[in-house]
Amino acid sequence: MAVSARRGAPLTREEIYAAAWRLIDADGVEGLSMRKLAAELDVNPMSLYHHVENKTALMQEICLRVGTQLAPPPDDGLPWQDQIRALGDAYRELARRHPSLWRYVFNNPEVMSTRRGGMWDVLHRLLRLAGVPEEDVPRLAEILSSFVSGFIFSESTGGVRPDAWDDAVTLLIGGLEAYTGR
Amino acid sequence: MAVSARRGAPLTREEIYAAAWRLIDADGVEGLSMRKLAAELDVNPMSLYHHVENKTALMQEICLRVGTQLAPPPDDGLPWQDQIRALGDAYRELARRHPSLWRYVFNNPEVMSTRRGGMWDVLHRLLRLAGVPEEDVPRLAEILSSFVSGFIFSESTGGVRPDAWDDAVTLLIGGLEAYTGR
DNA sequence: ACCTGAACACCGTTCAAGT
DNA sequence: ACCTGAACACCGTTCAAGT
Numbered sequence: 001m002a003v004s005a006r007r008g009a010p011l012t013r014e015e016i017y018a019a020a021w022r023l024i025d026a027d028g029v030e031g032l033s034m035r036k037l038a039a040e041l042d043v044n045p046m047s048l049y050h051h052v053e054n055k056t057a058l059m060q061e062i063c064l065r066v067g068t069q070l071a072p073p074p075d076d077g078l079p080w081q082d083q084i085r086a087l088g089d090a091y092r093e094l095a096r097r098h099p100s101l102w103r104y105v106f107n108n109p110e111v112m113s114t115r116r117g118g119m120w121d122v123l124h125r126l127l128r129l130a131g132v133p134e135e136d137v138p139r140l141a142e143i144l145s146s147f148v149s150g151f152i153f154s155e156s157t158g159g160v161r162p163d164a165w166d167d168a169v170t171l172l173i174g175g176l177e178a179y180t181g182r
Numbered sequence: 183m184a185v186s187a188r189r190g191a192p193l194t195r196e197e198i199y200a201a202a203w204r205l206i207d208a209d210g211v212e213g214l215s216m217r218k219l220a221a222e223l224d225v226n227p228m229s230l231y232h233h234v235e236n237k238t239a240l241m242q243e244i245c246l247r248v249g250t251q252l253a254p255p256p257d258d259g260l261p262w263q264d265q266i267r268a269l270g271d272a273y274r275e276l277a278r279r280h281p282s283l284w285r286y287v288f289n290n291p292e293v294m295s296t297r298r299g300g301m302w303d304v305l306h307r308l309l310r311l312a313g314v315p316e317e318d319v320p321r322l323a324e325i326l327s328s329f330v331s332g333f334i335f336s337e338s339t340g341g342v343r344p345d346a347w348d349d350a351v352t353l354l355i356g357g358l359e360a361y362t363g364r
Numbered sequence: 365a366c367c368t369g370a371a372c373a374c375c376g377t378t379c380a381a382g383t
Numbered sequence: 384a385c386c387t388g389a390a391c392a393c394c395g396t397t398c399a400a401g402t
Contacts, residue, residue, distance in 0.1 A: 011385085033374085033375065033376080034375085034376060034377085035374085043386085044386065045376090045377095045387095046377085046378090046386075046388080047386055049377075049378090050384090051385095055377090107285075107289065107339075109341050110339075139346050139349060142342040143349060144353075145336070145341070146332045146335070146337075146341060146350075147329040149336065150329055150331045150332010150336075151325065151328040153328070153335075154324070154328035154332075157289075159291050159327070159328060160324040160328050161320075163321075164321050164325050167321060168325045168328075171326075171354070171357035171361055172353070174358075174361055175352075175354060175356040175357030176356075178360055179349075179353055179356055192366065192367090215393085215394065216394085216395060216396085217393085217394075217395085225367085226367065227395090227396095228367075228369080228396085229367055229368075231395095231396075232366060232367070237395065237396090
Protein backbone atom coordinates (compact mmCIF):
# COMPACT_ATOMS: atom_id res chain seq x y z
CA MET A 1 0.00 0.00 0.00
CA ALA A 2 0.99 3.62 -0.34
CA VAL A 3 0.57 4.72 3.27
CA SER A 4 3.41 5.05 5.72
CA ALA A 5 5.10 1.92 6.94
CA ARG A 6 4.59 3.11 10.52
CA ARG A 7 1.09 4.57 10.39
CA GLY A 8 -2.28 3.24 9.31
CA ALA A 9 -3.73 6.30 7.62
CA PRO A 10 -2.32 8.73 5.03
CA LEU A 11 -1.03 12.13 6.17
CA THR A 12 -3.24 15.19 5.95
CA ARG A 13 -2.36 18.85 5.90
CA GLU A 14 -4.47 19.36 9.01
CA GLU A 15 -2.53 16.73 10.91
CA ILE A 16 0.72 18.42 9.91
CA TYR A 17 -0.40 21.89 10.97
CA ALA A 18 -1.72 20.62 14.28
CA ALA A 19 1.46 18.73 15.12
CA ALA A 20 3.65 21.66 14.10
CA TRP A 21 1.64 24.05 16.21
CA ARG A 22 1.91 21.70 19.17
CA LEU A 23 5.68 21.45 18.77
CA ILE A 24 6.00 25.23 18.49
CA ASP A 25 3.95 25.96 21.59
CA ALA A 26 6.00 23.35 23.45
CA ASP A 27 9.55 24.01 22.25
CA GLY A 28 9.40 27.33 20.46
CA VAL A 29 9.69 28.07 16.78
CA GLU A 30 13.41 27.39 16.85
CA GLY A 31 12.61 23.94 18.23
CA LEU A 32 10.63 23.02 15.13
CA SER A 33 12.37 21.19 12.33
CA MET A 34 10.90 19.30 9.44
CA ARG A 35 12.68 16.22 10.68
CA LYS A 36 11.35 16.48 14.22
CA LEU A 37 7.89 17.18 12.88
CA ALA A 38 8.06 14.04 10.78
CA ALA A 39 9.19 12.03 13.78
CA GLU A 40 6.27 13.41 15.78
CA LEU A 41 3.97 12.18 13.01
CA ASP A 42 5.70 8.80 12.69
CA VAL A 43 6.54 9.49 9.11
CA ASN A 44 9.54 9.88 6.87
CA PRO A 45 10.74 13.51 6.78
CA MET A 46 10.36 13.64 3.04
CA SER A 47 6.70 12.67 3.14
CA LEU A 48 5.89 16.12 4.48
CA TYR A 49 6.88 17.73 1.22
CA HIS A 50 4.01 15.95 -0.46
CA HIS A 51 1.54 18.00 1.54
CA VAL A 52 3.39 21.22 2.26
CA GLU A 53 5.51 23.27 -0.11
CA ASN A 54 8.32 23.94 2.35
CA LYS A 55 9.00 25.08 5.87
CA THR A 56 8.26 28.77 5.31
CA ALA A 57 4.93 27.95 3.69
CA LEU A 58 4.13 25.77 6.68
CA MET A 59 4.98 28.57 9.10
CA GLN A 60 2.96 31.03 7.06
CA GLU A 61 -0.15 28.87 7.16
CA ILE A 62 0.17 28.36 10.91
CA CYS A 63 0.58 32.10 11.46
CA LEU A 64 -2.51 32.85 9.40
CA ARG A 65 -4.43 30.41 11.56
CA VAL A 66 -3.27 31.97 14.80
CA GLY A 67 -4.29 35.34 13.37
CA THR A 68 -7.78 33.94 12.87
CA GLN A 69 -8.10 33.47 16.62
CA LEU A 70 -8.00 37.20 17.24
CA ALA A 71 -11.56 38.39 17.72
CA PRO A 72 -11.42 42.16 18.25
CA PRO A 73 -14.09 43.21 20.75
CA PRO A 74 -17.28 44.60 19.15
CA ASP A 75 -18.35 48.22 19.48
CA ASP A 76 -20.15 48.26 22.83
CA GLY A 77 -20.72 51.98 22.92
CA LEU A 78 -18.29 52.58 25.77
CA PRO A 79 -15.89 55.56 25.65
CA TRP A 80 -12.99 55.09 23.25
CA GLN A 81 -10.57 54.87 26.17
CA ASP A 82 -12.28 51.74 27.45
CA GLN A 83 -12.61 50.23 24.02
CA ILE A 84 -8.97 50.79 23.19
CA ARG A 85 -8.02 49.10 26.43
CA ALA A 86 -10.23 46.15 25.57
CA LEU A 87 -8.64 45.90 22.13
CA GLY A 88 -5.19 45.95 23.66
CA ASP A 89 -6.20 43.28 26.13
CA ALA A 90 -7.50 41.02 23.36
CA TYR A 91 -4.32 41.43 21.33
CA ARG A 92 -2.12 40.82 24.33
CA GLU A 93 -4.06 37.74 25.41
CA LEU A 94 -3.62 36.15 22.01
CA ALA A 95 0.10 36.89 22.09
CA ARG A 96 0.44 35.37 25.53
CA ARG A 97 -1.41 32.25 24.51
CA HIS A 98 1.15 31.52 21.79
CA PRO A 99 4.26 33.48 22.76
CA SER A 100 6.72 31.80 20.47
CA LEU A 101 4.49 31.96 17.41
CA TRP A 102 3.63 35.55 18.15
CA ARG A 103 7.31 36.44 18.35
CA TYR A 104 7.81 34.78 15.01
CA VAL A 105 5.07 36.88 13.43
CA PHE A 106 6.49 40.03 14.97
CA ASN A 107 9.89 39.19 13.52
CA ASN A 108 8.48 38.19 10.13
CA PRO A 109 5.59 40.56 9.51
CA GLU A 110 5.53 39.80 5.79
CA VAL A 111 3.94 36.49 6.72
CA MET A 112 0.71 38.25 7.69
CA SER A 113 0.72 40.73 4.82
CA THR A 114 -2.43 39.36 3.21
CA ARG A 115 -4.79 38.64 6.07
CA ARG A 116 -4.19 40.60 9.24
CA GLY A 117 -7.44 40.28 11.12
CA GLY A 118 -10.07 42.86 11.89
CA MET A 119 -7.87 44.44 14.55
CA TRP A 120 -6.68 47.11 12.17
CA ASP A 121 -10.16 48.32 11.26
CA VAL A 122 -11.22 48.45 14.88
CA LEU A 123 -8.16 50.47 15.84
CA HIS A 124 -8.85 52.95 13.05
CA ARG A 125 -12.45 53.33 14.18
CA LEU A 126 -11.36 53.97 17.77
CA LEU A 127 -8.81 56.59 16.74
CA ARG A 128 -11.50 58.45 14.80
CA LEU A 129 -13.75 58.18 17.80
CA ALA A 130 -10.96 59.70 19.89
CA GLY A 131 -10.90 62.69 17.59
CA VAL A 132 -7.74 61.95 15.62
CA PRO A 133 -7.89 63.82 12.28
CA GLU A 134 -8.61 61.43 9.41
CA GLU A 135 -5.25 62.01 7.72
CA ASP A 136 -3.37 61.07 10.90
CA VAL A 137 -5.31 57.88 11.61
CA PRO A 138 -3.16 55.38 9.69
CA ARG A 139 0.11 56.78 11.00
CA LEU A 140 -1.08 56.84 14.60
CA ALA A 141 -2.45 53.32 14.27
CA GLU A 142 0.96 52.08 13.15
CA ILE A 143 2.66 53.92 15.99
CA LEU A 144 0.33 52.52 18.64
CA SER A 145 0.57 49.04 17.21
CA SER A 146 4.37 49.19 17.25
CA PHE A 147 4.34 50.44 20.85
CA VAL A 148 2.02 47.73 22.08
CA SER A 149 3.86 45.03 20.16
CA GLY A 150 7.14 46.21 21.61
CA PHE A 151 5.68 46.07 25.09
CA ILE A 152 4.26 42.56 24.64
CA PHE A 153 7.53 41.42 23.15
CA SER A 154 9.50 42.83 26.07
CA GLU A 155 7.05 41.20 28.45
CA SER A 156 7.77 37.86 26.81
CA THR A 157 11.51 38.31 27.28
CA GLY A 158 11.24 39.54 30.85
CA GLY A 159 12.32 43.07 29.96
CA VAL A 160 9.30 44.55 31.67
CA ARG A 161 7.78 43.66 35.03
CA PRO A 162 4.55 41.64 34.94
CA ASP A 163 2.29 44.35 36.37
CA ALA A 164 3.18 47.10 33.93
CA TRP A 165 0.49 46.52 31.31
CA ASP A 166 -2.21 48.74 32.82
CA ASP A 167 0.17 51.67 33.22
CA ALA A 168 1.42 51.14 29.69
CA VAL A 169 -2.07 51.46 28.23
CA THR A 170 -2.84 54.41 30.48
CA LEU A 171 0.24 56.17 29.16
CA LEU A 172 -0.85 55.65 25.57
CA ILE A 173 -4.38 56.83 26.25
CA GLY A 174 -3.02 59.92 27.98
CA GLY A 175 -0.80 60.53 24.97
CA LEU A 176 -3.76 60.26 22.62
CA GLU A 177 -5.82 62.65 24.72
CA ALA A 178 -2.98 65.15 24.63
CA TYR A 179 -2.58 64.62 20.88
CA THR A 180 -6.20 65.43 20.09
CA GLY A 181 -6.38 68.19 22.69
CA ARG A 182 -8.96 66.20 24.67
CA MET B 183 55.37 27.39 11.26
CA ALA B 184 52.18 27.52 13.25
CA VAL B 185 50.37 30.25 11.33
CA SER B 186 47.73 29.61 8.72
CA ALA B 187 48.77 28.11 5.44
CA ARG B 188 46.96 30.91 3.63
CA ARG B 189 47.81 33.93 5.78
CA GLY B 190 51.06 35.46 6.96
CA ALA B 191 50.07 36.51 10.48
CA PRO B 192 48.30 34.68 13.30
CA LEU B 193 44.64 35.37 13.97
CA THR B 194 43.60 37.84 16.63
CA ARG B 195 40.35 38.24 18.49
CA GLU B 196 40.09 41.79 17.18
CA GLU B 197 40.36 40.62 13.59
CA ILE B 198 37.62 38.09 14.19
CA TYR B 199 35.23 40.58 15.80
CA ALA B 200 35.82 43.13 13.05
CA ALA B 201 35.22 40.63 10.28
CA ALA B 202 32.12 39.24 11.96
CA TRP B 203 30.71 42.71 12.46
CA ARG B 204 31.35 43.51 8.80
CA LEU B 205 29.58 40.35 7.69
CA ILE B 206 26.62 41.06 9.96
CA ASP B 207 26.16 44.63 8.78
CA ALA B 208 26.38 43.39 5.20
CA ASP B 209 24.31 40.20 5.25
CA GLY B 210 22.46 40.27 8.55
CA VAL B 211 22.98 38.13 11.62
CA GLU B 212 21.42 35.14 9.90
CA GLY B 213 24.02 35.53 7.16
CA LEU B 214 26.86 34.94 9.61
CA SER B 215 28.23 31.47 10.05
CA MET B 216 31.46 30.35 11.61
CA ARG B 217 32.40 28.78 8.32
CA LYS B 218 31.74 31.92 6.27
CA LEU B 219 33.58 33.99 8.84
CA ALA B 220 36.58 31.70 8.56
CA ALA B 221 36.48 31.97 4.77
CA GLU B 222 36.39 35.76 5.08
CA LEU B 223 39.53 35.54 7.20
CA ASP B 224 41.26 33.02 4.91
CA VAL B 225 41.47 30.53 7.70
CA ASN B 226 40.25 27.07 8.58
CA PRO B 227 36.85 27.19 10.31
CA MET B 228 38.23 25.36 13.32
CA SER B 229 40.96 27.91 13.92
CA LEU B 230 38.33 30.34 15.18
CA TYR B 231 37.66 28.18 18.19
CA HIS B 232 41.15 28.85 19.38
CA HIS B 233 40.30 32.51 19.91
CA VAL B 234 36.59 32.47 20.60
CA GLU B 235 34.64 30.10 22.80
CA ASN B 236 31.74 29.58 20.42
CA LYS B 237 29.32 31.45 18.22
CA THR B 238 27.11 32.78 21.04
CA ALA B 239 30.12 34.13 22.90
CA LEU B 240 31.23 35.81 19.68
CA MET B 241 27.80 37.40 19.20
CA GLN B 242 27.74 38.48 22.82
CA GLU B 243 31.07 40.26 22.56
CA ILE B 244 30.02 42.04 19.37
CA CYS B 245 26.77 43.16 20.99
CA LEU B 246 28.60 44.54 24.00
CA ARG B 247 30.79 46.51 21.63
CA VAL B 248 27.88 47.97 19.74
CA GLY B 249 26.36 48.93 23.10
CA THR B 250 29.53 50.86 23.84
CA GLN B 251 28.80 53.13 20.89
CA LEU B 252 25.70 54.52 22.57
CA ALA B 253 26.60 57.85 24.09
CA PRO B 254 23.50 59.18 25.84
CA PRO B 255 23.33 62.96 25.52
CA PRO B 256 24.60 64.84 28.60
CA ASP B 257 22.34 66.93 30.82
CA ASP B 258 22.17 70.24 28.98
CA GLY B 259 19.64 71.85 31.29
CA LEU B 260 16.87 71.83 28.67
CA PRO B 261 13.32 70.84 29.68
CA TRP B 262 12.89 67.09 30.18
CA GLN B 263 10.71 66.90 27.08
CA ASP B 264 13.60 68.01 24.90
CA GLN B 265 16.10 65.81 26.68
CA ILE B 266 13.91 62.74 26.37
CA ARG B 267 13.56 63.40 22.66
CA ALA B 268 17.32 63.70 22.35
CA LEU B 269 17.80 60.43 24.21
CA GLY B 270 15.32 58.70 21.92
CA ASP B 271 17.08 60.12 18.89
CA ALA B 272 20.45 58.83 20.08
CA TYR B 273 19.06 55.36 20.74
CA ARG B 274 17.28 55.25 17.40
CA GLU B 275 20.33 56.44 15.48
CA LEU B 276 22.45 53.65 16.93
CA ALA B 277 19.79 51.11 16.03
CA ARG B 278 19.59 52.40 12.48
CA ARG B 279 23.34 52.28 12.07
CA HIS B 280 23.38 48.54 12.79
CA PRO B 281 19.86 47.32 12.15
CA SER B 282 20.53 43.63 12.04
CA LEU B 283 22.67 43.60 15.15
CA TRP B 284 20.18 45.74 16.98
CA ARG B 285 17.38 43.35 16.08
CA TYR B 286 19.49 40.53 17.44
CA VAL B 287 19.96 42.31 20.76
CA PHE B 288 16.26 43.08 20.95
CA ASN B 289 15.49 39.40 20.39
CA ASN B 290 18.18 38.21 22.80
CA PRO B 291 18.20 40.75 25.61
CA GLU B 292 20.07 38.40 27.95
CA VAL B 293 23.16 39.18 25.88
CA MET B 294 23.29 42.70 27.29
CA SER B 295 22.38 41.77 30.84
CA THR B 296 25.71 42.80 32.34
CA ARG B 297 26.61 46.02 30.60
CA ARG B 298 23.71 47.99 29.16
CA GLY B 299 25.13 51.45 28.68
CA GLY B 300 24.37 54.67 30.50
CA MET B 301 21.06 55.01 28.71
CA TRP B 302 19.18 53.51 31.61
CA ASP B 303 20.50 55.96 34.17
CA VAL B 304 19.76 58.92 31.93
CA LEU B 305 16.20 57.75 31.34
CA HIS B 306 15.65 57.39 35.09
CA ARG B 307 16.98 60.89 35.70
CA LEU B 308 14.68 62.34 33.05
CA LEU B 309 11.63 60.59 34.46
CA ARG B 310 12.38 62.04 37.88
CA LEU B 311 12.82 65.42 36.28
CA ALA B 312 9.41 64.96 34.66
CA GLY B 313 7.88 64.47 38.08
CA VAL B 314 7.35 60.72 38.03
CA PRO B 315 7.15 59.44 41.64
CA GLU B 316 10.33 57.60 42.60
CA GLU B 317 8.58 54.26 43.06
CA ASP B 318 7.17 54.41 39.52
CA VAL B 319 10.43 55.35 37.80
CA PRO B 320 11.78 51.86 37.04
CA ARG B 321 8.46 50.55 35.76
CA LEU B 322 7.86 53.57 33.55
CA ALA B 323 11.40 53.37 32.22
CA GLU B 324 10.82 49.78 31.17
CA ILE B 325 7.51 50.68 29.56
CA LEU B 326 8.97 53.56 27.59
CA SER B 327 11.96 51.51 26.54
CA SER B 328 9.72 48.70 25.30
CA PHE B 329 7.57 51.19 23.36
CA VAL B 330 10.50 52.87 21.68
CA SER B 331 12.17 49.54 20.90
CA GLY B 332 8.95 48.27 19.38
CA PHE B 333 8.71 51.35 17.23
CA ILE B 334 12.29 51.12 16.01
CA PHE B 335 11.85 47.44 15.34
CA SER B 336 8.69 48.07 13.33
CA GLU B 337 10.48 50.81 11.46
CA SER B 338 13.17 48.33 10.48
CA THR B 339 10.60 45.89 9.12
CA GLY B 340 8.59 48.54 7.28
CA GLY B 341 5.62 48.24 9.63
CA VAL B 342 5.59 51.97 10.26
CA ARG B 343 5.96 54.81 7.77
CA PRO B 344 9.33 56.61 7.77
CA ASP B 345 8.06 59.97 9.04
CA ALA B 346 6.29 58.69 12.15
CA TRP B 347 9.13 59.04 14.65
CA ASP B 348 8.43 62.62 15.76
CA ASP B 349 4.77 61.90 16.35
CA ALA B 350 5.66 58.75 18.24
CA VAL B 351 7.86 60.64 20.68
CA THR B 352 5.29 63.40 20.99
CA LEU B 353 2.68 60.84 21.94
CA LEU B 354 4.90 59.42 24.67
CA ILE B 355 5.75 62.84 26.06
CA GLY B 356 2.06 63.72 26.12
CA GLY B 357 1.36 60.49 27.94
CA LEU B 358 4.03 61.28 30.53
CA GLU B 359 2.65 64.77 31.06
CA ALA B 360 -0.79 63.30 31.62
CA TYR B 361 0.65 60.67 33.94
CA THR B 362 2.33 63.18 36.24
CA GLY B 363 -0.52 65.67 35.97
CA ARG B 364 1.78 68.15 34.21
C1' DA C 365 51.17 27.93 20.73
C1' DC C 366 48.55 27.80 16.92
C1' DC C 367 46.44 25.52 13.15
C1' DT C 368 44.02 21.71 10.65
C1' DG C 369 41.22 17.44 8.70
C1' DA C 370 38.13 14.20 9.71
C1' DA C 371 34.16 13.33 12.06
C1' DC C 372 29.58 13.86 14.51
C1' DA C 373 25.07 15.40 14.97
C1' DC C 374 22.17 18.28 13.16
C1' DC C 375 19.55 21.31 9.30
C1' DG C 376 16.18 22.00 4.62
C1' DT C 377 15.41 20.16 0.32
C1' DT C 378 15.76 17.47 -4.41
C1' DC C 379 15.25 13.55 -6.99
C1' DA C 380 14.77 9.02 -8.55
C1' DA C 381 12.80 4.93 -7.12
C1' DG C 382 9.54 2.14 -4.74
C1' DT C 383 4.34 0.35 -3.76
C1' DA D 384 -1.28 8.82 -5.36
C1' DC D 385 1.54 8.59 -1.72
C1' DC D 386 5.72 7.35 0.52
C1' DT D 387 10.79 6.59 0.97
C1' DG D 388 16.26 6.32 0.91
C1' DA D 389 20.09 8.26 -0.68
C1' DA D 390 22.17 12.38 -1.57
C1' DC D 391 23.48 17.43 -1.57
C1' DA D 392 24.68 21.59 0.49
C1' DC D 393 24.70 23.63 4.45
C1' DC D 394 25.17 24.30 9.96
C1' DG D 395 28.09 24.35 14.99
C1' DT D 396 31.37 21.91 17.39
C1' DT D 397 34.81 18.12 19.25
C1' DC D 398 38.92 15.83 19.09
C1' DA D 399 43.14 13.92 17.83
C1' DA D 400 46.88 15.00 15.07
C1' DG D 401 50.01 18.02 12.80
C1' DT D 402 53.94 22.00 12.83
